[in-house]
Amino acid sequence: MILPWQTAQWQQLVSRQRQGKLAHAVLLSGAQGLGKRQFAEQFAESLLCHDKGENAAACGQCRACLLLKAGSHPDIKYIEPEEEGKAIKVDQVRALTDFTVLSAQFDQGYKVVLIGPAENMNRAAANSLLKTLEEPAENTILLLYTHAPQRLLATIKSRCQRLNFVAPTYTLSTEWLKQQSVANAEQWLEIADGAPIAALNLARNDDESIASRYESGLDTLEALQSRQRDPVSIAAEWQKKDSLRAVKWLTNWVMDIIRLAQGGSVASLSCPSQQSRLTSLANRLDVDGLHAYLAHLYEASRLLGTTQVNQQLLLEEILIRWSALPKNRL
Ligand SMILES: [Zn+2]
Structure with missing residues (x-):
């Protein structure tokens, strides 16, 4: 079954293939948790x-x-990190040459290579792949997938047909999750930043700790504004867990508070399960201050993704600025 938010992309590839216009390499890009690898x-x-x-x-x-089901089809190859989060090494990419040139084909059809997450290729691996892309083997299709195309070599991107994936609407996503028997679909979707496959995986693992962190997130932030909590201890908690995710939640909440402050409806929110807390914040906080804070959050998220930053200090600054957000004059 093609996922309901991927039908346009599917049609596009199928029709290219039928017209004989399928490129030797296709780059699937879009946020994490949308099902690009599955596609x-x-x-x-x-x-x-x-x-x-x-x-x-x-x-x-x-x-x-x-043969595919049994994992023994000779004409498909996966080039993926040996361990999650690790690099794709040059030897793995070099093995491609043997695969495309030397091994016999099962039925004179296509050979297909899945490569991803493509941004995990180290420099040597990327350069080696570039050589393969420059001299494509006949009937071999490389399917690359990435959620960070900005980290790929421009020369690799320019040799691939691009296929972009976007997150489906809140309604489509939650309906789909309910069809997969996910309870609390709304909340899991919000926890996963709107990405349904990521939400499904989180729900199936039933990670209580992440769900309770999400549920108590706005309470913690309100306690910070009323000086019942301090930024240093919250920053330390965030750093111990997944700080990028915590900042992503905060960013989504701030965007929702701005939407509500500007008269937006509940349907426009990305986190409607938090509607009542968000509404009370929207009544209290000054909207210009929120816009400036949002810009700060974007910059902070970018920095958090780099390695040379002092995470604790960066998180403290995010929280101190939150506690000092200007209030509405009543
Ligand atoms: Zn078949």
């Missing part, structure tokens, strides 16, 4: 299947599909 895998299966159904979906029953 790449489904498209690879479609290319290798002998008996594609309507809409080019793989049949799941032919010889090729059975």
